[in-house]
Amino acid sequence: MNFFSVALQIITPNKPNSPIKIVSAVRRIISLKPYRLEDQQNDGRPIALPVFGNALLALGKKPEELVRLGLSYVEMYGSVVRGWIGSKLIVFLTDPDDVEVILNSQVHIDKASEYRFFKPWLGEGLLISSGEKWRSHRKIIAPTFHINILKSFVDTFNQNSKSVVNRMKPEMGKEFDVHDYMSGVTVDILLETAMGITKETQDESGFDYAMAVMKMCDIIHQRHYKFWLRFDAIFKFTSFFEKQKNLLGIIHGLTNKVIKNKKEKYIHNKSQGLATATVVEEKTFDKDMSGLANAKTLADTVFKGYRDDLDFNDENDVGEKKRLAFLDLMIEAAQSGAHKITDHEIKEEVDTIMFEGHDTTAAGSSFVLCLLGIHHDIQTRVYDELYSIFGDSDRPCTFEDTLQMKYLERVIFESLRMYPPVPIIARKLNRDVKISTNNYLLPAGSTVVVGTFQIHRNPKYYKNPNVFDPDNFLPENTSNRHYYSYIPFSAGPRSCVGRKYALLKLKVLLSTILRNYKMESDVTEDQFVLQADIILKRTDGFRVKIAPRQRVPSTAV
Numbered sequence: 066m067n068f069f070s071v072a073l074q075i076i077t078p079n080k081p082n083s084p085i086k087i088v089s090a091v092r093r094i095i096s097l098k099p100y101r102l103e104d105q106q107n108d109g110r111p112i113a114l115p116v117f118g119n120a121l122l123a124l125g126k127k128p129e130e131l132v133r134l135g136l137s138y139v140e141m142y143g144s145v146v147r148g149w150i151g152s153k154l155i156v157f158l159t160d161p162d163d164v165e166v167i168l169n170s171q172v173h174i175d176k177a178s179e180y181r182f183f184k185p186w187l188g189e190g191l192l193i194s195s196g197e198k199w200r201s202h203r204k205i206i207a208p209t210f211h212i213n214i215l216k217s218f219v220d221t222f223n224q225n226s227k228s229v230v231n232r233m234k235p236e237m238g239k240e241f242d243v244h245d246y247m248s249g250v251t252v253d254i255l256l257e258t259a260m261g262i263t264k265e266t267q268d269e270s271g272f273d274y275a276m277a278v279m280k281m282c283d284i285i286h287q288r289h290y291k292f293w294l295r296f297d298a299i300f301k302f303t304s305f306f307e308k309q310k311n312l313l314g315i316i317h318g319l320t321n322k323v324i325k326n327k328k329e330k331y332i333h334n335k336s337q338g339l340a341t342a343t344v345v346e347e348k349t350f351d352k353d354m355s356g357l358a359n360a361k362t363l364a365d366t367v368f369k370g371y372r373d374d375l376d377f378n379d380e381n382d383v384g385e386k387k388r389l390a391f392l393d394l395m396i397e398a399a400q401s402g403a404h405k406i407t408d409h410e411i412k413e414e415v416d417t418i419m420f421e422g423h424d425t426t427a428a429g430s431s432f433v434l435c436l437l438g439i440h441h442d443i444q445t446r447v448y449d450e451l452y453s454i455f456g457d458s459d460r461p462c463t464f465e466d467t468l469q470m471k472y473l474e475r476v477i478f479e480s481l482r483m484y485p486p487v488p489i490i491a492r493k494l495n496r497d498v499k500i501s502t503n504n505y506l507l508p509a510g511s512t513v514v515v516g517t518f519q520i521h522r523n524p525k526y527y528k529n530p531n532v533f534d535p536d537n538f539l540p541e542n543t544s545n546r547h548y549y550s551y552i553p554f555s556a557g558p559r560s561c562v563g564r565k566y567a568l569l570k571l572k573v574l575l576s577t578i579l580r581n582y583k584m585e586s587d588v589t590e591d592q593f594v595l596q597a598d599i600i601l602k603r604t605d606g607f608r609v610k611i612a613p614r615q616r617v618p619s620t621a622v
């Protein structure tokens with residue numbers, strides 16, 4: 066262990082090293098006695114090597130092996146695990162009480178330095194920005210996902226869902242990777258809704274974009290666990306750098322085009338005295354929110370423990386309001402000078418929303434479809450519920466219909482529990498912080514990694530954590546559960562700004578697919594090969610089969 070590591074070891078959250086241990090570690094360095102990765106200190110903690118810390122534990126591991134390795138450490142060492150990447154202290158937390166201390170804080174809201182690998186792609190967009198920039202941009206962006214804006218997206222969700230159902234038809238009877246379809250439709254939906262780009266002006270670049278995003282995530286992920294790629298000076302001389310340049314060409318090509326089109330349209334319409342954007346006119350809600358009262362869903366109960374600015378925006382609407390969707394508002398704000406936001410900053414936010422809004426929901430919907438293909442009894446219950454809403458009709462789904470999809474909602478929640486698309490979150494500690502486990506004091510400057518995947522599988526909160534059971538989200542099971550034991554969208558001030566958008570879109574998309582196809586899968590859950598990527602995926606592909614849906618309830622079969 067290098068000198069810096071030795072010094073920092075003293076303040077790790079586990080038992081502090083005694084001077085004897087430090088002396089013996091220094092002796093070991095001096096004697097150059099080789100370390101084996103599986104070596105342990107006297108107290109059983111994995112030993113940290115000079116310069117590398119524990120980073121070599123990941124050496125030569127495939128992404129899917131890293132998931133297993135990470136999980137085994139949590140099992141072996143408990144809910145607070147420390148690791149070193151070089152001289153950087155990383156602390157993994159999986160106890161909801163400890164996680165609440167970090168996520169609920171207004172102090173520890175900066176992202177860990179590991180997010181810097183996103184910078185060439187997302188710049189200082191909402192996901193990674195900090196301080197005043199993050200605060201002011203969040204204030205502009207959060208209201209663009211207001212419930213009334215979302216309601217106005219339902220038609221677009223429907224049209225695109227119908228269109229992907231048609232595109233999937235030739236796959237009938239064959240095994241195929243449903244993620245390709247979910248990825249494509251998600252990009253199309255984002256372009257049309259958040260970006261306001263009509264179908265007529267879209268081209269094939271959406272699919273290329275989705276593929277480029279997937280490959281970019283893979284490069285960033287490799288930079289996280291391949292120690293040498295963390296240094297820009299080395300990274301620039303690897304083949305990854307050239308690959309990244311090409312991929313960013315595709316990704317930024319699409320986002321630049323989107324902004325350019327929108328801006329030109331704005332300027333043209335303004336000069337002609339036409340409306341510059343699609344405006345959602347809101348009904349006036351009275352103080353008791355009678356207009357929203359019947360819009361309550363399971364989500365409102367599940368997430369009520371960590372209410373965020375999205376809830377606040379939705380519930381404090383009194384009086385007439387005109388609302389704009391995301392990119393319309395950004396362009397209008399910049400052009401009219403209503404908010405200080407530059408063209409470059411708009412680009413950063415467009416890149417961020419396109420990434421965050423696309424890859425997460427593509428993985429989320431693909432997991433649901435695979436799980437339903439495996440659990441036919443649950444799929445039958447989902448379809449029975451859809452039949453009770455739609456009968457055998459082919460009519461499009463309305464916002465009110467989505468409020469009736471209580472069982473589908475539980476299925477979505479359960480899928481996000483077992484396979485959270487964002488399996489870990491990382492924060493930089495701005496100050497020393499005491500957590501509840503053993504009163505450990507985590508030092509300022511260290512990185513805290515919140516292990517969402519592991520939290521979601523804790524038997525203390527979920528009776529059979531490895532069993533797919535939507536009843537985990539029955540009201541009687543959610544009401545007394547620790548709020549931070551379910552955090553697929555993170556929580557606190559930096560929670561997901563697209564949470565409500567995602568849930569509404571998933572309901573429309575999945576219900577449309579399930580009204581048309583019966584999902585089947587030859588692969589069982591224990592055969593899923595999970596990949597520890599930025600976004601949780603299956604390395605073996607999201608393989609399913611589809612059969613035409615017989616539009617009858619199970620009681621008639």
Ligand code: HEM
Binds near residue numbers: 555
């Ligand atoms: C199932 C779908 C989704 C899941 C599971 C998800 C999950 C998350 C999580 C865990 C975070 C926190 C990340 C971190 O701290 O590292 C986050 C942040 C974020 N998400 Fe989502 N997300 C989803 C969909 C969306 C959608 C549809 C959008 C936009 C259209 C979106 C936009 C964002 C943005 C902008 C942030 C950064 C917020 C901030 O730091 O203030 N997400 N999301």
